[in-house]
Amino acid sequence: MVHSAESLLPTLWHNLSAAxxxxxxxxxxxxxxNSCSELFGLGIKRLIxxxxxxxxxxxxxxxxxxxxxxxxxxxDCQQHRVDVVFIDNRAATLNLHTRRIQHQxxxxxxxxxxxxxxxxxxxxxxxxxxxxxxxxxxxxGLAHEIKNPLGGIxxxxxxxxxxxxxxxxxxxxxxxxxxxxRLTELVDRLLGxxxxxxxxxxxxHQTLESVIKLSMLDNEHNIKVVKDYDPxxxxxxxxxxxxxxVVLNIVRNAQQALLTGGKITLTTxxxxxxxxxxxxxxxxxxxxxxxxxxxxxxELKETLFFPMITNKDGGxxxxxxxxxxxxxxHEGMIDCxxxxxxxxxxxxxxF
Numbered sequence: 001m002v003h004s005a006e007s008l009l010p011t012l013w014h015n016l017s018a019a020x021x022x023x024x025x026x027x028x029x030x031x032x033x034n035s036c037s038e039l040f041g042l043g044i045k046r047l048i049x050x051x052x053x054x055x056x057x058x059x060x061x062x063x064x065x066x067x068x069x070x071x072x073x074x075x076d077c078q079q080h081r082v083d084v085v086f087i088d089n090r091a092a093t094l095n096l097h098t099r100r101i102q103h104q105x106x107x108x109x110x111x112x113x114x115x116x117x118x119x120x121x122x123x124x125x126x127x128x129x130x131x132x133x134x135x136x137x138x139x140x141g142l143a144h145e146i147k148n149p150l151g152g153i154x155x156x157x158x159x160x161x162x163x164x165x166x167x168x169x170x171x172x173x174x175x176x177x178x179x180x181x182r183l184t185e186l187v188d189r190l191l192g193x194x195x196x197x198x199x200x201x202x203x204x205h206q207t208l209e210s211v212i213k214l215s216m217l218d219n220e221h222n223i224k225v226v227k228d229y230d231p232x233x234x235x236x237x238x239x240x241x242x243x244x245x246v247v248l249n250i251v252r253n254a255q256q257a258l259l260t261g262g263k264i265t266l267t268t269x270x271x272x273x274x275x276x277x278x279x280x281x282x283x284x285x286x287x288x289x290x291x292x293x294x295x296x297x298x299e300l301k302e303t304l305f306f307p308m309i310t311n312k313d314g315g316x317x318x319x320x321x322x323x324x325x326x327x328x329x330h331e332g333m334i335d336c337x338x339x340x341x342x343x344x345x346x347x348x349x350x351f
Contacts, residue, residue, distance in 0.1 A: 018112040022101075024070060027052045027063065029110065033166045037339045039113060041088045052111075059084040061096065063351075066183040070100045076271065080190055081120060093117050093224055146186070149179035197242065201235035204243075204285060208266050218252075225251075227246075228267040236285055236351060238330060244322040247287065250345045253319065254291040257343075274348060284332070287347040296338040304336055 013020070019039040032047045040055045042049065047055060048128040060083050069077040086092065097112045156172040157177075212225050224247035247266075254264050267288040274281040296304065305324045327334045332349040 003159075005075045018115075019053070021111045021113070023046075023052060023109040023111060025107055025109075026058060027109070027298040029055075035322040039092075039115060041086055041090065048298065055087065057085050057087050057089065057110060066109065069232065070098050071107065074100050077210055078275075081116070091195075092108070093120050133265055146183065152179040167200070197239040199239055201237050202240045203235055203242075204233060204238075204268060204287065205229050205231075207240050207244050208247065208287070211244055212247055215251045215255060219255065221255070221258060221262060223255050223258050223262045226263060228265055230268050230270065233268055233270060234350060238349060239326075240319050242326045242329070243287075243347075245345065246326050247289065249319040249323050250289045253291060254289065254343070256294040263292050271348065281333075281348060281350045283351045284290075284348045285351065287349070289347075290342070290344040291339055293343055294334070295340045295343055302335075305334075 010088045014034040016033055016035055019035040020031075020033045021029055021036060023029055027209075028049050029050055029052060033088070033210070034044070035132075036047060037043050037044050042055065050172045052061075062079055062082075064109055065079070069075045076097075077098045079098075082094045084094055089271050092115050095114045101108050124143050144199050153176050156175040159170055160172045193317055206225075208229075212227075215225070249263060251266075255262075258264070267286070267290065271286050272282065274284045305320050314338045324334055327347060327349075330349055332347065334345065334347050336343070336345050338344070
């Protein structure tokens with residue numbers, strides 16, 4: 001049975017949907033499966049023995065990156081949405097995955113190529129739709145927030161036209177100033193925080209303990225908070241007040257979504273070689289906030305960090321947008337994953 005399975009390997013290799021190449025350290029093609037012939041528009045015999053560059057008339061493959069990560073560091077390297085033009089002038093967008101392999105004391109590069117033109121077009125259409133809905137929600141939210149103070153300003157200005165009593169005129173002027181300040185505050189919040197960070201080495205667990213104390217001041221549903229800390233984590237240079245603001249906002253959102261018996265878990269860990277898209281953190285602190293609530297509505301997931309996006313009555317929809325800005329100021333990342341009974345926010349801060 002094992003022998004039969006081994007005899008299938010060449011057939012499996014050539015029938016993979018991904019185009020698979022084996023290159024040497026000089027990027028000379030040594031092996032290629034049948035999907036390579038379909039992708040590159042060249043027969044396998046014409047590919048083998050040729051440099052990788054010979055398969056393209058133009059490409060944006062980052063060869064230096066493969067040299068650094070794959071050949072020198074021995075780490076898998078992924079390149080997404082790489083634009084290429086084959087020698088027959090067909091244009092395509094590829095996802096590439098490269099890995100170092102050793103065979104008989106010789107180093108090779110295993111390269112998997114997958115064409116994603118249709119996926120890119122679908123993603124673009126989907127993103128445009130999400131952006132349209134987000135923009136509509138933003139405009140409606142702004143209109144609602146702006147109309148109230150504008151109505152107050154207009155009413156006060158009309159009273160000023162006819163009011164002869166000085167005290168009444170003063171009250172109208174105060175109302176106009178108050179509503180103008182309210183509009184200014186709204187604009188400032190939309191623009192996001194613009195203060196410079198004041199980073200100092202901080203114990204992240206002290207910051208989280210402060211968040212827990214503040215969140216417990218308003219805990220009408222008796223939500224339980226569970227701590228899952230890694231005590232070996234050293235001090236990290238952050239703006240403690242800003243990170244506390246981010247975590248407290250997420251914890252309070254979770255509290256508002258949970259009912260009696262709900263649980264929020266705060267977790268800290270160290271992560272190594274963390275990649276999100278094109279961004280790479282060699283070492284990062286993970287702060288994870290998890291709850292067992294109803295989850296985030298599907299229609300909100302794609303636009304969760306957009307301003308004015310909220311499903312809470314009376315919510316401004318600015319909390320998570322500001323949180324993302326503060327994390328990006330720290331050169332970190334924040335993401336969210338949610339389904340029924342589970343929502344988690346992951347904050348990554350670089351060391």
